[in-house]
Amino acid sequence: MALFEGERLEEAKGILGRYPEGRERSAIMPLLYLAQSIEGHISRDGLKEVAGLLDLTTAEVEAVASFYSMFRLRPTGTHVVSVCTNLACMLRGARDIYEAAHEAAGMRHGQELSEDQLITLHEEECLGVCDFAPVVQVNFANHDLVTPERIREVISALRGGDVPEPSRGGPRVKSFKSASRVLAGLEEAPA
Amino acid sequence: MSPAPERRLTRDWDDPSVIGIDGYRAKGGYEALKNALNMEAAAIIDTVKASGLRGRGGAGFPAGVKWSFVPTNTGKPTYVVVNFDESEPGTCNNRELVERDPHRLLEGTAIAALAIGCRTAFIYVRGEYLAQGLILEKAIAEAREAGFLGTGIGGSHVDLDIVLHRGAGAYICGEETALLNSLEGLRGQPRLRPPFPAVEGLYAAPTVINNVETLMSVPDIVLRGPEWFREFGTEKSPGTKVFTISGKVERPGNYELPLGTPLRVLLEDVAGGVLNGRSLKAWTPGGSSTPLLTAEHIDTPLDYESVAAAGSLLGTGAVMVLDDTDCVVDAAQRMTRFYAHESCGKCTPCREGTWWAERVLGRIADGYGKPEDLPVMADMGKHIMFRAFCALADGAASVIDSSLKHFHEEFEEHVRLGRCPLRLEHAEVAV
Numbered sequence: 213m214a215l216f217e218g219e220r221l222e223e224a225k226g227i228l229g230r231y232p233e234g235r236e237r238s239a240i241m242p243l244l245y246l247a248q249s250i251e252g253h254i255s256r257d258g259l260k261e262v263a264g265l266l267d268l269t270t271a272e273v274e275a276v277a278s279f280y281s282m283f284r285l286r287p288t289g290t291h292v293v294s295v296c297t298n299l300a301c302m303l304r305g306a307r308d309i310y311e312a313a314h315e316a317a318g319m320r321h322g323q324e325l326s327e328d329q330l331i332t333l334h335e336e337e338c339l340g341v342c343d344f345a346p347v348v349q350v351n352f353a354n355h356d357l358v359t360p361e362r363i364r365e366v367i368s369a370l371r372g373g374d375v376p377e378p379s380r381g382g383p384r385v386k387s388f389k390s391a392s393r394v395l396a397g398l399e400e401a402p403a
Numbered sequence: 404m405s406p407a408p409e410r411r412l413t414r415d416w417d418d419p420s421v422i423g424i425d426g427y428r429a430k431g432g433y434e435a436l437k438n439a440l441n442m443e444a445a446a447i448i449d450t451v452k453a454s455g456l457r458g459r460g461g462a463g464f465p466a467g468v469k470w471s472f473v474p475t476n477t478g479k480p481t482y483v484v485v486n487f488d489e490s491e492p493g494t495c496n497n498r499e500l501v502e503r504d505p506h507r508l509l510e511g512t513a514i515a516a517l518a519i520g521c522r523t524a525f526i527y528v529r530g531e532y533l534a535q536g537l538i539l540e541k542a543i544a545e546a547r548e549a550g551f552l553g554t555g556i557g558g559s560h561v562d563l564d565i566v567l568h569r570g571a572g573a574y575i576c577g578e579e580t581a582l583l584n585s586l587e588g589l590r591g592q593p594r595l596r597p598p599f600p601a602v603e604g605l606y607a608a609p610t611v612i613n614n615v616e617t618l619m620s621v622p623d624i625v626l627r628g629p630e631w632f633r634e635f636g637t638e639k640s641p642g643t644k645v646f647t648i649s650g651k652v653e654r655p656g657n658y659e660l661p662l663g664t665p666l667r668v669l670l671e672d673v674a675g676g677v678l679n680g681r682s683l684k685a686w687t688p689g690g691s692s693t694p695l696l697t698a699e700h701i702d703t704p705l706d707y708e709s710v711a712a713a714g715s716l717l718g719t720g721a722v723m724v725l726d727d728t729d730c731v732v733d734a735a736q737r738m739t740r741f742y743a744h745e746s747c748g749k750c751t752p753c754r755e756g757t758w759w760a761e762r763v764l765g766r767i768a769d770g771y772g773k774p775e776d777l778p779v780m781a782d783m784g785k786h787i788m789f790r791a792f793c794a795l796a797d798g799a800a801s802v803i804d805s806s807l808k809h810f811h812e813e814f815e816e817h818v819r820l821g822r823c824p825l826r827l828e829h830a831e832v833a834v
Contacts, residue, residue, distance in 0.1 A: 280571030
């Protein structure tokens with residue numbers, strides 16, 4: 213089954229139209245986000261379809277997709293939890309947050325995806341929220357001033373099917389797929 | 404004598420109404436754009452030049468001069484690209500500027516577009532700023548609705564649109580030529596210069612790339628004049644700047660102060676001092692890519708010249724504070740790991756150098772360092788610095804060089820004791 217068909221194909225065409233005529237290749241990143249929003253990660257088929265829309269080879273598209281860490285080329289959890297451990301957060305206890313997150317998610321060190329495919333957990337570089345360090349993003353929504361206790365609550369809420377309210381009135385993003393749709397520029401506010 | 408410090412760029416931060424276009428206009432928003440629509444492009448550039456506004460993204464290049472490099476007679480379109488890829492560790496002033504006052508960015512961008520005859524501008528926002536991208540999308544839609552973007556902006560015969568483009572998690576895309584490649588749909592790797600973007604930038608056309616804070620400073624300069632802008636700051640670093648302060652401080656945050664304000668004022672008077680009354684050990688003046696300074700440098704005025712004279716760089720104005728309980732080796736290792744992770748792999752000194760440095764620093768931090776590791780680390784910087792297409796690896800070398808320069812004994816202690824000298828000491832204190 214094709215990823216880009218019907219309404220999705222129309223959306224893909226809309227994305228192509230954002231860029232100057234003849235510069236459609238610029239649409240590759242939002243198109244990859246769109247593919248990711250449908251499949252939950254970018255599969256071989258996703259790469260091929262993006263290539264088809266842009267008249268590029270699959271290798272050319274993969275070269276771009278593999279360069280950027282927010283494009284996931286392997287199976288990914290329903291939710292992506294990113295723990296910033298860069299210096300400003302590290303100085304405020306981020307390593308303990310990362311430990312607690314692993315423990316709460318029942319994941320081994322080095323394990324990225326939980327057994328039940330619900331959570332992808334990873335260490336993240338500076339997220340630009342140093343004023344509220346340590347910070348965690350859940351589906352790219354910010355959770356400020358996180359404590360080990362708070363991260364356990366967040367993980368447990370995700371397990372219970374609930375996405376916790378982000379800090380400072382940020383948008384609540386219900387899944388990684390939904391985040392990818394926002395990042396493709398297709399949602400005014402995440403569903 | 405400068406007047407008493409006042410908030411300028413951040414003056415409306417306590418008024419959430421300015422996030423919407425009506426609130427922004429009620430405070431005089433888009434008046435500068437209307438003025439600019441009645442000015443010759445050269446006059447806009449001259450005004451910004453006269454203000455002495457320097458690029459806030461790190462390099463500090465005068466914005467008006469940058470604009471004046473753009474040829475408008477090539478037969479190609481010209482582009483303004485807003486660099487909102489804010490990813491320098493410790494930096495979050497652009498994020499808060501956009502969260503609290505998004506239309507000011509659009510207005511500044513539109514004025515820059517008028518100055519160089521641009522009809523399509525781009526805002527490159529880092530992917531992790533999902534919420535801030537949404538704020539900008541809404542603001543762009545509002546500005547279009549109100550006629551400040553689109554066909555015949557502000558009742559003129561000038562057309563202008565702004566396209567929001569989201570990044571996807573690559574620090575290197577904050578480097579302007581890597582950003583252009585990314586925007587063109589390529590891997591975000593830097594380009595050889597020359598040609599400079601002003602001549603051959605986006606789609607090989609003349610392009611101006613400016614930081615968010617730089618462009619947000621422009622509307623007031625157009626409306627109130629260069630002299631007003633120069634009331635604060637120093638002769639060579641005029642104006643105010645939004646500094647980020649984070650790490651071991653009582654009140655981390657973004658604070659607007661005149662350029663040239665000493666670190667002591669930012670740290671002690673504004674941010675409440677070092678956390679829990681501890682003492683200052685080390686700090687970065689402008690993100691992790693700027694050489695570390697120490698408590699000895701606490702009276703350094705935070706402007707481009709003074710910070711350079713102290714042996715570092717003002718960078719993004721992002722101060723990260725380490726206190727006397729923090730291990731410099733550990734911090735240097737963590738920062739180096741960042742560069743190893745973010746190296747795009749194009750240039751050998753960076754790709755290999757950051758990878759090896761992370762490993763060597765890691766073994767020193769873990770207590771397995773060898774005496775010969777220290778001269779290797781001390782020697783490394785000169786094999787990396789200025790030997791790559793861009794400054795990413797220079798940042799990595801700065802971390803290592805400056806931490807070894809100021810804290811050599813702490814590195815030696817790690818090797819001699821086979822452990823971190825601070826950790827055990829503080830464990831004992833805790834007992």
